[in-house]
Amino acid sequence: MKIKDIITILNARLLTPQADLEQEVHTACGSDMMSDVLAYVKDQSALITGLTNPQVVRTAEMMDMICIVFVRGKHADDTIVNLATQRNIAVLQTPYSMFTACGMLYEHGLRGGGEKQ
Amino acid sequence: MSFLPLHFTVSGYDFTCAGEASSKVKNKLKQLGYDSEAIRRAAIAMYEGEINMVIHGGGGEIFVEVYPDHIDIKMADKGPGIENIEQAMQEGYSTAPANVRALGFGAGMGLPNIKKYTDSLRIESEIGKGTTIYMTVQVNHS
Ligand SMILES: Nc1ncnc2c1ncn2[C@@H]1O[C@H](COP(=O)(O)OP(=O)(O)OP(=O)(O)O)[C@@H](O)[C@H]1O
Ligand SMILES: [Mg+2]
Numbered sequence: 001m002k003i004k005d006i007i008t009i010l011n012a013r014l015l016t017p018q019a020d021l022e023q024e025v026h027t028a029c030g031s032d033m034m035s036d037v038l039a040y041v042k043d044q045s046a047l048i049t050g051l052t053n054p055q056v057v058r059t060a061e062m063m064d065m066i067c068i069v070f071v072r073g074k075h076a077d078d079t080i081v082n083l084a085t086q087r088n089i090a091v092l093q094t095p096y097s098m099f100t101a102c103g104m105l106y107e108h109g110l111r112g113g114g115e116k117q
Numbered sequence: 118m119s120f121l122p123l124h125f126t127v128s129g130y131d132f133t134c135a136g137e138a139s140s141k142v143k144n145k146l147k148q149l150g151y152d153s154e155a156i157r158r159a160a161i162a163m164y165e166g167e168i169n170m171v172i173h174g175g176g177g178e179i180f181v182e183v184y185p186d187h188i189d190i191k192m193a194d195k196g197p198g199i200e201n202i203e204q205a206m207q208e209g210y211s212t213a214p215a216n217v218r219a220l221g222f223g224a225g226m227g228l229p230n231i232k233k234y235t236d237s238l239r240i241e242s243e244i245g246k247g248t249t250i251y252m253t254v255q256v257n258h259s
Contacts (some may be wrong), residue, residue, distance in 0.1 A: 034168075036228035038161050039233075051221045055168070058136035059221075062143065062160045064153070079133065 001025055001110055003067050003090050006046065010069065010094035010101055011109050015081050019090035023066050027113030030102040034059045045113055048105070050098055052076050057083040057091075066090060071098045121145075121183040127167055129176025129196075131218065136250040138179050139164040146183065152256055158234040159188045159254040166192045166250055172217050173197070174248055187236075188254045195247040202240050206232065 004021035007014060016019075029047040031037050037047060037059050042067055046067035047060050052074045060068050067090045075092060084091045094101050123145065140175035143160040163179070171178045174194030182189040198207045206228050213223025232238050235252040242248040 003243060032221055033224040033226070034221040035165065035224040035230060038165060038230050039226055049221075053220055054133050055136060058140065058164065061140060062136075062157070062164045064157060 001105075001108060003046075003092075005108070006067065006069065006105065006110075007092060009104050010092065010096060012069065012092040012094040015076055015091040015093055016085050017087070019088070021090065023090075025067055025110065028102075028105055028110050029112060030098055032098075038062065039111055047112075048098065048101055050074060052080060054079055054083055056080070057087065060084075060089050061087050061114060065098060067092065069094055069101060071096060071101050121149075123179075123181040125179040125181075127170050127176050127179060129171060129194075129238070132171060135168055135171040136164050139167050141180055143203045149183065153254040155188070155216065155254055159190070162234040162252055162254065163190050163192075163225065165231050166190070166252070168222060169201070169227050170196075172213060172222060177247070186256050190252045190254075191249065192252075193247065193249040198244040198246055199240070199242040199248055200244060202242060205240075245258045 003023050003025060025046045028046040028048060029037055032049055032051050034055055045065045047065050048069045049056055050071050052070055057080055069092045071092055071094055073095045083090060127138060128134060139160055142163060143156060146156045170192055174196030177194030179193040204210055207223040208229045211223045211225035217223045236255045237253045239251040
């Protein structure tokens with residue numbers, strides 16, 4: 001699915017207006033532990049998290065992720081938004097909880113990356 | 118053999134800036150046209166090391182040497198040192214305090230991730246003196 005689809009599905013607000021919403025998101029990862037996120041190298045993923053600090057953006061950057069979704073309407077400050085904008089990472093804010101947001105994306109066909117089958 | 122040396126000083130107090138050095142190295146490697154998989158491995162390993170320097174080591178210095186076929190990263194801090202390196206290398210082992218966990222770190226996955234993403238890893242540590250991590254990432258040319 002595309003970033004714009006995630007916005008629709010999660011009724012999300014886009015915090016980085018310059019982002020290219022046509023980019024394809026192949027896999028996603030939901031976590032509040034950054035080293036868990038960093039344990040799987042996988043292309044073009046989205047990160048769904050309840051954490052809002054600059055290290056979330058850095059983690060996404062190291063992973064070449066293109067989209068971050070903050071759950072439960074968590075507030076992301078200017079530092080986070082600016083950091084993400086510089087790195088061409090789209091930042092979204094959804095009112096849904098982590099569980100619900102992940103479930104809705106899964107229901108629409110998005111899958112996790114790098115899982116042991 | 119020619120190489121590009123890079124040097125960074127990492128603050129032990131500024132969690133917001135943690136990862137800046139890794140970000141710069143990642144951009145440099147991209148500019149130089151390195152393989153994206155190698156860049157990602159080097160960036161993740163260095164980032165984990167940089168975060169450890171900030172949250173456990175009280176800051177320190179990073180020396181990166183970029184060669185055509187590999188990247189050497191040395192990360193040195195003058196922090197408390199690691200008592201049992203073998204234990205520290207285990208997945209899930211962490212001494213990170215609650216305030217660090219609240220920031221999304223302290224899963225005990227950093228050193229195992231570094232091991233996973235690098236082609237060689239050596240840790241030298243002395244209690245009360247500090248920790249130095251040497252890592253190398255090989256670059257496969259396609
Ligand atoms: N530079 C360092 N100086 C002192 N102790 C360290 C250093 N790096 C790691 N350690 C010790 O090794 C443990 C394991 O490190 P590791 O990076 O694997 O996990 P973590 O940093 O606790 O959590 P995570 O990396 O998942 O956020 C740390 O909790 C800490 O006790
Ligand atoms: Mg760590």
